[in-house]
Amino acid sequence: TQLLEQSPQFLSIQEGENLTVYCNSSSVFSSLQWYRQEPGEGPVLLVTVVTGGEVKKLKRLTFQFGDARKDSSLHITAAQPGDTGLYLCAGVRANAGKSTFGDGTTLTVKP
Amino acid sequence: DAGITQSPRHKVTETGTPVTLRCHQTENHRYMYWYRQDPGHGLRLIHYSYGVKDTDKGEVSDGYSVSRSKTEDFLLTLESATSSQTSVYFCAIRPTSGGQETQYFGPGTRLLVL
Structure with missing residues (x-):
């Protein structure tokens, strides 16, 4: 059973469109991270959310942590080809000492 | 740059x-x-370490030692x-300052077992 479910698994859109990626779980997390990974490279941290209901913005990316700290979403406004990549969420449960990753969403933004 | 290198690549x-x-x-x-x-499986933890000579198993530790x-x-x-x-193996480090679980990843090792 996957602890963190990401959806959709694949997403292909045109440049300029908006999109939302989801990361859902039945478990409560003390923090949740979003990473972006390009082919041939390691994941790179985008943001960490800690407080239930928290919203963080990073240019055209908006991250939200659910009120119950069980889920999160990533919204991209006016997607650009440079946004193409694998988006991973990772959650840490209290006192676990390690992260659990979702399977990722592969985003392709076509010019 | 978190100063992480992996070898071989x-x-x-x-x-x-x-x-x-x-x-x-x-x-x-x-x-x-x-x-x-691996495709369709995201990142799965093999082993981790919390200090010199201190290690613990992750979710897919069978067949591996550290x-x-x-x-x-x-x-x-x-x-x-x-x-x-056969897989791509990533190493990561986690700074302990700040109290958050942010991890920084190395560039990966691509392993093919024939």
Whole structure:
């Protein structure tokens, strides 16, 4: 059973469109991270959310942590080809000492 | 740049051969992790370390062992490689300042077991 479910698994859109990626779980997390990974490279941290209901913005990316700290979403406004990549969420449960990753969403933004 | 290097970056080996992958960090961080990444499975934790000679198993530890004799190096060993261990292996470190679980990843090692 996957602890963190990401959806959709694949997403292909045109440049300029908006999109939302989801990361859902039945478990409560003390923090949740979003990473972006390009082919041939390691994941790179985008943001960490800690407080239930928290919203963080990073240019055209908006991250939200659910009120119950069980889920999160990533919204991209006016997607650009440079946004193409694998988006991973990772959650840490209290006192676990390690992260659990979702399977990722592969985003392709076509010019 | 979190100062993480992995070696080798690419390796082809045969079934039954022992393989050791090395992760090296320059920042003296306490926590280090080994993950494997396969299509459709995201990142799965193999082993992790919370200090010199202190290691613990992750969710997919069977067939793997680790060692950490120095803060800066975390070694992953496949005692007898199998084709199911063909994967991309990532090392990560976690700074302990700030109280958050942010991890910084190395560039990965692509392993092919024939």
